[in-house]
Amino acid sequence: MKRRLLLFLPLIGFLLLAVFLYLRLSEDPSHRDSALMARDFPAFEASTLEDPDRRVDQTVLTGEVTLVNVWGEWCPACKQEMPQLLDLADRGVRMVGVNYRDTREKGREFLSEFGNPFELNIFDPEGDIGFDLGVYGAPETFLVDADGIIRYHHTGYVSPADVRDTIMPEVEKWR
């Protein structure tokens, strides 16, 4: 009789595997950790959206916990998340934008229409900085600590709940 029960082992194994795979299936595959987590913000040299003559590099992000938002005028979710980013700026979070694959003109229009929470915007028309950040779509948001190390990464639209439940606690944690 006992050996009969052993025959159920493959079935049990299969069921365990099925449950495991089913649970993983319901996860959102776009929510995966950035490869840059706990690493330095990649080195870059670029001008700002506001002033073509002003050159900045990665040191502009150090000294204070900074939220780096990668956005573009062409990106609908970027418009929708602007109120949340303005809210974050109101809460005293230092915000820096990366204007990703955009033109100066359109980028500036976007900011005058939807508001500008950013202390400055790094101009990245070719998407090189975005590439080094592993950005595969906009918007994406990175939290950089005072030493310029990436501590948190958010892919896609930032909802008011994300601000309250995840981003603000992360900002506080790394301050």
Added chain:
Amino acid sequence: MALNRWLIAMLLLVVAGSALGAGEIREFDDPVTERRYQDLTASMRCPLCENQAIDDSDAPISADMRERVYQLLQDGQSDTEIINHMVERFGEYILYNPRLENRTYLLWGIPVVLVLLGVLLVVWMVRARRNASATSLSAEERARLDELINRERSS
């Protein structure tokens, strides 16, 4: 008949469309580099579009990644260097063949372990069955079996 022709025409259109697919016309100095380009872009998963290789994807990021692979090949980088370059930015996720390391021993190891277990199981079952057939006859049954065999022979 006309319908058949129409169907075939549609099918050809679809095939032609997918053959065009994503990708640019690129110049290579030699066929080996071209081959490496094709292999590399076929072995990386598009980070945006889920389970499409970057050589097969129309997503802008895939075009960027193909361009980068091409540039790095032109710079004379090795396949490993190029793969590292991409993984540093986009993570292990983009590799269709995850690398063998601490995190992936289980992934690569489980199939091997399962095959070994299966072999052991078969060996064990065959042995058990052989022993069972050898020992299950009682002395009385054995005597009767001998009798039957002998009767067969003598007749």
